[in-house]
Amino acid sequence: MPQEGESFKVTPWKVEGKVDYDRLIEIFGTSRIDDPLRERLRKVLGNDLHPLLSRGIYYSHRDLPWILDQYEKGNPFFLYTGRGPSGDVHLSHLIPFEFCAYLQRKLDVDLWIQITDDEKFLFKRDLSLEDATKLGMENLLDLLAPGFDPRRVHILFDTVSIRTLYPLALEVARRVTYSTARAVFGFSAENNIGSIFYTALQSVPAFLPSRKEGRAVPCLIPCGIDQDPHFRITRDVAEPLGFPKPALVHNLLVPSLLGNGKMSSSSDATEGAIYLKDSPEDVQRKISHGFTGGRATVEEQRRLGATPEVCSVWALWRSRFAEKESEFAEITQDCRSGALMCGECKARLIPRVQKFLEEHQTRREGVRAWVSQTIVDAH
Amino acid sequence: MPQEGESFKVTPWKVEGKVDYDRLIEIFGTSRIDDPLRERLRKVLGNDLHPLLSRGIYYSHRDLPWILDQYEKGNPFFLYTGRGPSGDVHLSHLIPFEFCAYLQRKLDVDLWIQITDDEKFLFKRDLSLEDATKLGMENLLDLLAPGFDPRRVHILFDTVSIRTLYPLALEVARRVTYSTARAVFGFSAENNIGSIFYTALQSVPAFLPSRKEGRAVPCLIPCGIDQDPHFRITRDVAEPLGFPKPALVHNLLVPSLLGNGKMSSSSDATEGAIYLKDSPEDVQRKISHGFTGGRATVEEQRRLGATPEVCSVWALWRSRFAEKESEFAEITQDCRSGALMCGECKARLIPRVQKFLEEHQTRREGVRAWVSQTIVDAH
Structure with a gap:
C-alpha cells in the first residue's frame, strides 16, 4: 500500500478520501485501457461495446491483451469475480457481475464466483459468521x-467449498510472508491472524480450473480497483506454483450519492447507495437528495454549466441507466453546457432506476431454482 | 516464548539445547503433577497408575484437578490429542496415544484426534501437501x-475435515492478533501467513464437542510440553467464545538416542529414534549405539555408578519397557549403584523393543478396517 503522502487511501476493505483514479494506476502499477486497446476489444467483442467499457468504467487492466491473444489462439479464458457479503447488494456491487454476464454471452466462457463470508467475518467485528453466510446466500x-448460463457458473462459497479451496490456499500461503502481506495491505500487529491469512483464499479461484484440468487455463478477473492488492499477491505466486498469472480488468468505484468515498454497504450511510431491494420511494428519496456537480443557483448553472465528473447522479447514468451511447453523450453535454438542470436530470433518472429494480426482482427470483446446484461441495 | 537467556528453546516446531523441564514449568506457567495429585489420580484411575504417570513422564498440567472434579460430578470430559505428520511414527510420538488409550479403557471417554497435515506442509518447506496427507493416513x-474403542474415536484430519473445522477456526482466529501469535510462538515477519494462522486450527478440537452438543463439555489434552503454547491461545479465547478452557497434561519429550534434543523424526538423525516400522536389526544397532549415562570405563562405573536421568536407554525403560514398577525400580537402582553395566542393560532392552514392535505391527493392521470410518467429513 505505497499510498503515503496521498490525499486518499484505497485498500480492499476501506476507501478514504477523494480517489484520484489516474494516480491509482501509477501507484498500483496497472495499465490504462486506452483507445487502441478498446479498438482491439471491439474486434473480439463486437462494435457495440458494453457501456462499462465504452464509457471508461472499466478503465485499468493487467495483461488484458494477453487474454485476448489466448482467446484468439483458441485457448479460452475463464472469468473470476466475487463478493464479500457484509450487507445487502447495491448497484455498485453489480458492476463486475453485469460485465461478466456480458462477456459470457459474447464469448461463451465459464464464470467462477467466490463468496467470501469468511473474509467479512474476519474483518468486521460486529458481523457473526452465521450472518455473513446467510448474507452470502x-x-x-x-x-x-444479470443473466448467466447456469451450466457455466461455478460458485466457491468459502465456508461451504473450503475443502476444495483449502489445499490450494495452503500452497499460496506458504509462499506469502507476513512481511509481504503487511506491505501489500498495510496490516499492523493488531490485525487478527485470520485476516492476515485470508488473502490466500482469494487467490485460489484464479488457479483452481488449471489445477482441475491439469493445464494452464487463462483467467480474467473483473473487479473493483480496490481489490487489486489481493491479485498482486496472486500474480506473484502464480508462476512458482505452476499457474499462469491471472489478468485483470479494474472498474472505477461508483461514488456515494452522499458525495463521499465509494458506494458502500459497509458504512452506516445507507442513503449513499441504491440497494437492489430498495422501494420506489427509497429510490425517489435517495436520488432526489443525491450529491451532484451542479452550481449554487439555477442562474449560475445555466450560465456556467455543471461538472458531470464529480456528480453521483451522472455516475448512475454512466454505469448503466443511459442505455444508448447517444443518450449518454447528450446528457453529458447538456449537463456541461447548462442546458440540463440537476432537478430535471434526477426526475428523468428516477423512473429508470425504479424500473430496473422492479425487473431485477423478477430476474432474481429466477435464479433461486438453480443457484445451489452451482455451489462447489454443497452437496 | 519468553525463553530469552535460557540455554534451551522449546517451541511446537523445534526443541534446541538440553531442556530443563522444571524450569519449563516456571517459564510456561503450568503446574507440577505432584504426589498429592497423583494420589487423587489413583482414586479415580485405580491403584495401578499407568507408568507414564507413576514414573513422572506426565509431569505437568493445567487444571487437571478441575477435570477430575467434573468427572466425579458426572460431567465426563473428552480427550483430545494429535499429531503433525512430517515423517514416520516413532516411540515418542506414541506416548500421548498410549496414555489416551489407558484413560479411555479406565474411564470410557471419547477421544478426538487431530492430524495436522496442513501444519506440517506450512512449516516444512521440503514437504509437499500430498506427502503430508499420505503420511497422516x-x-x-x-x-x-495402542487400542481404542472405535465407537469413541473421532478423527479430525485437517485437509479432509476442514469444512467442520473452518468455521470454528475463524472464530478463534478473529480473537488472536498477530502481536499475540508473535509473542507466543516467536514468529518473525518472514514467517508465512499460513503458519501464522495455523494455531487457530489446533484450538478447534477442544471446542467442537461443546459446539456440537450445545453445552460445556470439559476437554483434557494430553500432549508433549512443547505443544503447550498453542493451548495457551486456546485457553485465552475459550471463555470469550463461550467454551470451557481445556485442561492439559504434559509429557516430557523422550531424549534422542544420540543424546541431543528430543527424539524427532524431523531431524536427519533417524538413528536417534526407534521408528515403529524399524527392523529387529535397526533396533539392535540403534540401541547398541545409544547415548547413556555411563562412565568412561567399566571400572569407574562399577565404583561410581551411572546417571539414569541423562540416559536415553533408561528413558526407554521408563516410558514403557519396564512393565512392572518393581523392575523399573531395580534397573534404576542397579544403574545408579554400578551393578548394571550399560552393555548388559542394552542387551536386556533390545529384545523387549523388538517384541513390542512386532506386536505393534499386528495391532496396526487391525486398525485398518475401521480407521477411515472415524474421520470426520471423509464420506
Missing part, C-alpha cells in the same frame, strides 16, 4: 440476476 | 494401534 440471487 | 494406523 441471499446476495448470490442478486449477483446472478 | 499412514501415521493414523500406528497412533491407533
